[in-house]
Amino acid sequence: MMRQAATTLTVDTQGCGLVEVSNEVINWVAKQGMSQGLLTLFIRHTSASLIIQENADPDVQADLLAFFRCLAPEDGKLYRHSEEGPDDMPAHIKAALTNVQLSIPVVNGLPFLGTWQGIYVFEHRHVPHKRSVTMHLLGE
């Protein structure tokens, strides 16, 4: 019989950077006792996002940060929207270029991630934030 489960995870970020949440996500899914299903993660913000990336070499994260910093620089002359600080509009742009939502099939009771895939909250603001990520699971 198909059923649903949902919860909201609070993720403490430390300013610009990736925070891995794979274990929190996997543990919650495992506890729901559904062998097959669809997991959806949704971040309820516009200056942080979700990303699945390589979880082996930390240099990948440093390179990703540098790439996005360069693509959407903190340059006051570029943006009209500046009241919330010079890092706010670049944060919205970075969120637009990545994702607010990820859906992952559940196979044998677990999110069916590839070997090198980790799930991350991507914080785009300088200051640490508490970010809400809602997890929704549908399956049986």
Added chain:
Amino acid sequence: MMRQAATTLTVDTQGCGLVEVSNEVINWVAKQGMSQGLLTLFIRHTSASLIIQENADPDVQADLLAFFRCLAPEDGKLYRHSEEGPDDMPAHIKAALTNVQLSIPVVNGLPFLGTWQGIYVFEHRHVPHKRSVTMHLLGE
């Protein structure tokens, strides 16, 4: 008992820019009478996309447009695909960098958006278009 509902929304765009559809989406979900579920929006085009962004300051939209215009400029020398006009290939690129699809958990009968999150159709062509956005809801 889990059930589904679906409909297709037609969105009139006014050329390059963001058209907010949050109210249409929220009202349709509310009418389905499902307290918990998963909402999926899918845009059936390759030169317009879907985006969740800040809905408070209109400058955010102006800055986003300027960013994408600069990232994928209308420069005839850059692209082979030009038969449909100089804005067509940049439109495909902008669609590739954003999303054709968004899934949002439904909590207490409504899409569980964050306080500042609005749902937008992002038109990438100069000329106004009628865009089809299919909404699919699964829940109970």
Added chain:
Amino acid sequence: MMRQAATTLTVDTQGCGLVEVSNEVINWVAKQGMSQGLLTLFIRHTSASLIIQENADPDVQADLLAFFRCLAPEDGKLYRHSEEGPDDMPAHIKAALTNVQLSIPVVNGLPFLGTWQGIYVFEHRHVPHKRSVTMHLLGE
């Protein structure tokens, strides 16, 4: 009565480029005999991604490849992560800018794609790879 189906498709890529999988996806969905539902595709890699794009003019694919090659160039000076080759970090960036996952409503037994939409695996590495794409279908 709502039910699920899932399978994993292996896609042989020929190095950097788009491989259309629309037919494989459509045929599999058609065989499941569900008139209405939600299809989710998930690629289990961090240097290849999924993209929905115009399937009419092959020049669109060439232009997309050129755009992403220029946006995330293979330049050893730009990246720390280099052990897996000069094309590996650009591949992670391109995957971050596109998608690992796509969900598409199913209407009348088929994925409800727009007229010009094709589903592609976007290979970001130079060498041909076997890529795993998990398909999950929920419906009735």
